[in-house]
Amino acid sequence: MAEPVSMYEKYFKDPKREPVLVDYVRTPMGKRRGTIVLHRGDDLVVHCYQAIINRNDFDLNIIGDSIVACNSQIGDCALDIGRTAALAAHLPVSVPGMSINRQCASGAQAVMSSWQAIASGIHDCVICGGVEVQNKYPIMSDTYIFDREQNKAVMIPPNKKIQSNPEVVQKAKEYKAQMADQITAAHYLGVVWMDKSGKTLEEFRNELDGLSLHSHKKACTTWNKRGKEIEPIWCPKIDENGNPTLNEKKEIAKDPSLSVLTEKD
Structure with a gap:
């Protein structure tokens, strides 16, 4: 083809x-x-x-x-x-x-x-x-x-008529798109997870810091190129x-x- x-x-x-x-x-x-x-x-x-x-x-x-x-x-x-x-x-x-x-x-x-x-x-x-x-x-x-x-x-x-658009309604069902609620919930879960991991998983925190450091070093090596x-x-x-x-x-x-x-x- x-x-x-x-x-x-x-x-x-x-x-x-x-x-x-x-x-x-x-x-x-x-x-x-x-x-x-x-x-x-x-x-x-x-x-x-x-x-x-x-x-x-x-x-x-x-x-x-x-x-x-x-x-x-x-x-x-x-x-x-x-x-x-x-x-x-x-x-x-x-x-x-x-x-x-x-x-x-x-x-x-x-x-x-x-x-x-x-x-x-x-x-x-x-x-x-x-x-x-x-x-x-x-x-x-x-x-x-x-x-x-x-x-x-x-x-x-936003214009309320958007919500009566048949395709918007269908996509909302497909993606379960109560987006504002999802974003709020995801943010809350992220804050809770971050707080718990920082306080109770000290070794995991160190692992994340090490990953960040590795990423930063890679950025430094490409600095002359970019x-x-x-x-x-x-x-x-x-x-x-x-x-x-x-x-x-x-x-x-x-x-x-x-x-x-x-x-x-």
């Missing part, structure tokens, strides 16, 4: 227009209650855009679009972050921008939409990326509005007196040990 051929392969593929990924960067990963959250969400994108510009010698006027993925497009991630980040990164005003929200697949969609724009001949060059600041804007933050009568934020629930994709960012950090200091956010410890990995920030 012959392999299926995509519409692109059959009708549109032009060897001269094969999209190529030229370069990519990211900020270090932030931690819960960490320091990266003190940056604006759009500034994280700007930081990466500027790194791409500085690392590559090219005419910025060839950029046809700026596509940025973001789930919670509120606060400093609102107002079309694809456009605002491009302007803040000092790209030409002629470069348009758009934001994408495809939930968990948003970042992948930003890349695919860029690929499609180049392959179809709409643009020759597209700069794209994605950002999420869940310390500041937890999942579903964009469902809240300020209710003046109650003088507080209230959540606007570390170049990480663009360091200076973050304000609050000291014991409440004063902001500056530190470069690190993602892994250079010389990992159990004592280092179990330290609290």
Whole structure:
């Protein structure tokens, strides 16, 4: 049986227009209650855009679009972050921008939409990326509005008609999808298990710590291969007196040990 051929392969593929990924960067990963959250969400994108510009010698006027993925497009991630980040990164005003929200697949969609724009001949060059600041804007933050009568934020629930969609009803039965209850129960069980294992299974705790250390050492050995994709960012950090200091956010410890990995920030 012959392999299926995509519409692109059959009708549109032009060897001269094969999209190529030229370069990519990211900020270090932030931690819960960490320091990266003190940056604006759009500034994280700007930081990466500027790194791409500085690392590559090219005419910025060839950029046809700026596509940025973001789930919670509120606060400093609102107002079309694809456009605002491009302007803040000092790209030409002629470069348009758009934001994408495809939930968990948003970042992948930003890349695919860029690929499609180049392959179809709409643009020759597209700069794209994605950002999420869940310390500041937890999942579903964009469902809240300020209710003046109650003088507080209230959540606007999803459209009730979704629950009457026959396929949604069927899938809910298949997956027993009372998802909120499942997540709550799983979280509770995880907390109980973690507490019990930590208090009564000391040897097992040591085994888990050893596994974590082994994983961290593997990350260190690949740092020279993958570390170049990480663009360091200076973050304000609050000291014991409440004063902001500056530190470069690190993602892994250079010389990992159990004592280092179990330290609290």
